[in-house]
Amino acid sequence: MSSKALDYENLNENVKKCQYAVRGELYLRASELQKEGKKIIFTNVGNPHALGQKPLTFPRQVIALCQAPFLLDDPNVGLIFPADAIARAKQFLGMTSGGLGAYSDSRGIPGVRKEVAEFIERRDGYPSDPELIFLTDGASKGVMQILNSIIRGPSDGILVPVPQYPLYSASIQLLGGSLVPYYLEETANWGLDINDLRQSVAQARYKGITVRAMVIINPGNPTGQCLSVANLKQIIQFCHQENLVLLGDEVYQQNIYQDERPFISARKVLLDMGLPLSKEVQLVSFHTVSKGYWGECGQRGGYFEMTNIPPKAVEEIYKVASISLSPNVPGQIFMGLMVNPPKPGDISYDQYVRESKGILESLRRRAHMMTDGFNSCRNVVCNFTEGAMYSFPQIRLPPRAIETANKLGKAADVFYCLRLLEATGISTVPGSGFGQKEGVFHLRTTILPAEEDMPAIMESFKKFNDEFMEKYEDHKGYSRM
Amino acid sequence: MSSKALDYENLNENVKKCQYAVRGELYLRASELQKEGKKIIFTNVGNPHALGQKPLTFPRQVIALCQAPFLLDDPNVGLIFPADAIARAKQFLGMTSGGLGAYSDSRGIPGVRKEVAEFIERRDGYPSDPELIFLTDGASKGVMQILNSIIRGPSDGILVPVPQYPLYSASIQLLGGSLVPYYLEETANWGLDINDLRQSVAQARYKGITVRAMVIINPGNPTGQCLSVANLKQIIQFCHQENLVLLGDEVYQQNIYQDERPFISARKVLLDMGLPLSKEVQLVSFHTVSKGYWGECGQRGGYFEMTNIPPKAVEEIYKVASISLSPNVPGQIFMGLMVNPPKPGDISYDQYVRESKGILESLRRRAHMMTDGFNSCRNVVCNFTEGAMYSFPQIRLPPRAIETANKLGKAADVFYCLRLLEATGISTVPGSGFGQKEGVFHLRTTILPAEEDMPAIMESFKKFNDEFMEKYEDHKGYSRM
The missing domain is CATH 3.40.640.10 (Type I PLP-dependent aspartate aminotransferase-like (Major domain))
Structure with a gap:
């Protein structure tokens, strides 16, 4: 039987060539480990709700009413939905x-x-x-x-x-x-x-x-x-x-x-x-x-x-x-x-502002915690996250780590991130997935883990990283990992 | 200034070449007429809710609860949502x-x-x-x-x-x-x-x-x-x-x-x-x-x-x-x-069955009304809609109608459908948008207009069609339209 149109070798070459590291090797390995029962901290993708961020209440009330328009005629609707959410749903x-x-x-x-x-x-x-x-x-x-x-x-x-x-x-x-x-x-x-x-x-x-x-x-x-x-x-x-x-x-x-x-x-x-x-x-x-x-x-x-x-x-x-x-x-x-969120004077305005400010201020604190955490690690330097949701520290990998990775047929940052994942459950994306200058290595992590978990995560990262560096730096003749 | 990447002449040729008649010339003209205040019956696309079909209640209850998960803790939730919808939302x-x-x-x-x-x-x-x-x-x-x-x-x-x-x-x-x-x-x-x-x-x-x-x-x-x-x-x-x-x-x-x-x-x-x-x-x-x-x-x-x-x-x-x-x-x-809809014994089962049977049986009646309606028209023949949502009658256009269309630079079925739209507000898609044998003409309409509107729509179609045929058939020397 000759090969078929949807066999790998016959697929559109552009499909085969394209790469999307955010859900690439690291993510797939993390998903496997999760299936095996390991606790994984998914920081590979900017997906705040997956890491515990609560949805804003008002928009969810409005969309729930839009999905169930028969509720708008229910005499009890006012018991569980505020009047401005009801009005907004009707408007939409x-x-x-x-x-x-x-x-x-x-x-x-x-x-x-x-x-x-x-x-x-x-x-x-x-x-x-x-x-x-x-x-x-x-x-x-x-x-x-x-x-x-x-x-x-x-x-x-x-x-x-x-x-x-x-x-x-x-x-x-x-x-x-x-x-x-x-x-x-x-x-x-x-x-x-x-x-x-x-x-x-x-x-x-x-x-x-x-x-x-x-x-x-x-x-x-x-x-x-x-x-x-x-x-x-x-x-x-x-x-x-x-x-x-x-x-x-x-x-x-x-x-x-x-x-x-x-x-x-x-x-x-x-x-x-x-x-x-x-x-x-x-x-x-x-x-x-x-x-x-x-x-x-x-x-x-x-x-x-x-x-x-x-x-x-x-x-x-x-x-x-x-x-x-x-x-x-x-x-x-x-x-x-x-x-077009709630405006001053709307019933839901105060709650909306409280919730959104809470999230934004916590993200700001987490941006600092993460940058500071990375900069406290051996061979790691990191610019501050001025905006967006990511930290992108440079990892200065010792030559022996790069050699070891090469022997395994992996990019050096992929090797580092895989080891990090296996050791700590932190699922990041290697810098090579985003592009970087030749010979320079990074990883990307979101700043989205819950604020209260952040100190433990950064500590666990530091422990892994510093031991990794200890192991692969040239002056060390023995292996600790 | 030379022409720019997003000027028409520089766009990807495949983008320019592709055609999608369901939202093509007829739809655009219908949208214009609607803006001008004309009542349009959109039968160009299989979009049942746009023509008044009500959503099934149970799935909408479940999705509303999934969108507003904080309701699951509300002591009043049971007043407006049935227990099986609540259970299903929690499960999802x-x-x-x-x-x-x-x-x-x-x-x-x-x-x-x-x-x-x-x-x-x-x-x-x-x-x-x-x-x-x-x-x-x-x-x-x-x-x-x-x-x-x-x-x-x-x-x-x-x-x-x-x-x-x-x-x-x-x-x-x-x-x-x-x-x-x-x-x-x-x-x-x-x-x-x-x-x-x-x-x-x-x-x-x-x-x-x-x-x-x-x-x-x-x-x-x-x-x-x-x-x-x-x-x-x-x-x-x-x-x-x-x-x-x-x-x-x-x-x-x-x-x-x-x-x-x-x-x-x-x-x-x-x-x-x-x-x-x-x-x-x-x-x-x-x-x-x-x-x-x-x-x-x-x-x-x-x-x-x-x-x-x-x-x-x-x-x-x-x-x-x-x-x-x-x-x-x-x-x-x-x-x-x-x-995986409600099962026998579930609280919402009877309502779900009643609603879905009601829709399906009405669609069956409408399929018959439409086929019969088309087949009662001059120069129109139509196979019965055994399934799906469309009627695709063949319109046997007289040579003079085809000539007139040619003079206007339009495909003959586009010409017919445009006239139908202007005369009746019925927005259909010409057969040429779907492909048909050379010299044979059709139109596609959904069977979705509300059942109670169907007799009037078919009557209005028949009046238009029979007058159109009267006008363009060869033995007539005068124009009535």
Whole structure:
């Protein structure tokens, strides 16, 4: 019998080539260990509720009522739902035709897109057009949709930061394009040097690649830095000169843990720069309900907003969205709630503020605990997590550790992270999954474990790391592990 | 300024080429008319709740409780939720780690996949492996995932029925493969002739295309036929001989409106055929919560099950699924509820049966009303809707109507459907969106308008159609429209 279409050797090569480390070897091994009964701390993915974060009450009340609209007529509904949640559910149901069980327009419910546009206007100080906002099943799906519109073949290049969130490398591989890396500078707090960017583009062109778009992740994933206005201006200027679409991954815009560099959207900076740039630079910005202090990952809600994309191209993106009929409607409602939460004076306002502040302040404390913990370890250095949800320490692996890893046929950081997992149950992602400079090693962990568990986790990490270093540093002739 | 990456002329050609008529010209015009205040009857897409179908109560109670888990501790919860819904919600929450706000495994929640496997075993009489079941955001996403794994380039062909649901043509175009049509025979109740299939494959090979997979839609969309066991056996034999993966779109398996030909899954027929076929033919079957008597389109829940796909290929499909992190979790719960609804003796059983039987019986009556209505019209002939949700009448357009359409630069059926829309508000999809034989014209409408509205809709259709025919038939020298 000859081999078949869905045998491994006959699969689409782009499918086989793509890599997604966040759920790669480490995650699979962790899942195995968990099945065997080992306690695993999953810090491989920014999934707050999986680590015990409680959902915000108000949005869950609203969505529960939207899912069970017959409750709205129940005389007892007021006993377990506040009046503003009931009112909001009625309002959302009024925006749909057929409730949560009906497909919406493929761009999302018009009323929710209007709420998103109003949020963007409040945030940036410039009006936003709901017709240029598409709701999506989480931000990842939006990124893939846009990359799919841009990438025509292997000679189309997308500038992606290194280290990067591997959604970008995986999607570009899957779509058959070329990733053009630009390096973030660890010693400059993961800043971006425009001269390096120029060099990356020049090198790509030399290889025959047309660079068509540039990705920024702000706040950074896995690197945690917040981009300054000055840096954003340079980037936008660069995109204008080089005729690149700017893709702004801004999913962590609520997750800021310092006051010096607040989040500023690429769109605001672009519009502040005025003509001709404000009318010429093409920008697509992404957001989600999975991050922020919401962390509603499982609901798969998100949006992208397009700036300076001509109507004929928007129509094509709409057409492709329509093949999947519509993003999930409950996720759309979450997006509407996230951009338009309870206001002062609303019954649920105080509780909403208390819950969200509680989460955000705890995340800020955890960001410090983690950075400080890593920096107290032998051969580990770590920039502070200014924003997002991750810590990305550099692990200075001794040559003997690297050799041992090589003998096992593993990247040195994969080897380190596997040992860490087996010893402590902490499931991280090796830096090689995000990209890093040759010979430099990292790991990514979320800052999401419960605050009360953090000291024990960092202690357990330190114990493992320091023993590991002890074992593999050259002056030691014996083995302790 | 040179043109930019997201200008129309620079977009990915596959994006520009793909067509999706279900939300194409007719839908866009209908949306415009609706904005202008015209009453539109949207029968372009199988979206039952949008046309007034009420959601089943029990699943909505369960999902509301899963979304608001804090209600489970509320002493008043029993006043508005039945005990079995409360128990079921607790059970589902126990299957997740972190509730509905956490990403699940990228294949879906293991506990739900187990429920799906048990459902398949009850249905087919053969055990099913949860590891070979992936939950998806609706069936469409699953179809795209599998096609993406199969299609390597323009010389890879997929056999697709004509008429077909345009998800297939659109996805194949988007993924850069080749659609290889095989025609369903309208005069034989949309049956499929194996000799025609052979010819389609031979013709494709002659053009240098490697045919790799075959799509069947059973019950048929837009054609409504149910495949017989004999026909399914022939198809499976054919896939075996020609080394094709069989893709079984079985999303309408609950929607059956006659008793002669009940739904039988491709998997059951395959396994009944025994060795060697039962171990050699690769099959992927698709299902969804959007159809059946559930019609929960907006929730985007679905699954695919793989048969005879080797583990290394399953791993690759898993890896690609993981890039999108996880299907939406509420949609997964709906899938679990659909395959494992209340049982005799449960508090909610009677209500569940009453509601679902009510929907299904009304759909059966509507299927008859629509077929009979169409067949009473001048120049219209229509096969009975044995299953699914659509009526696909043939409209025998007079030569003068075809000429008029040509002059306007429109396909003749698009012209007819546009006139129908403007005259009556009935929004249909022209047959050309699904494919049809040269010179033969159809339209697709759902059978979903409310039963009480059906007589008026069919009357309004008949009036329009008969006047249209009157106007364009050759013996008439004057114009009445």
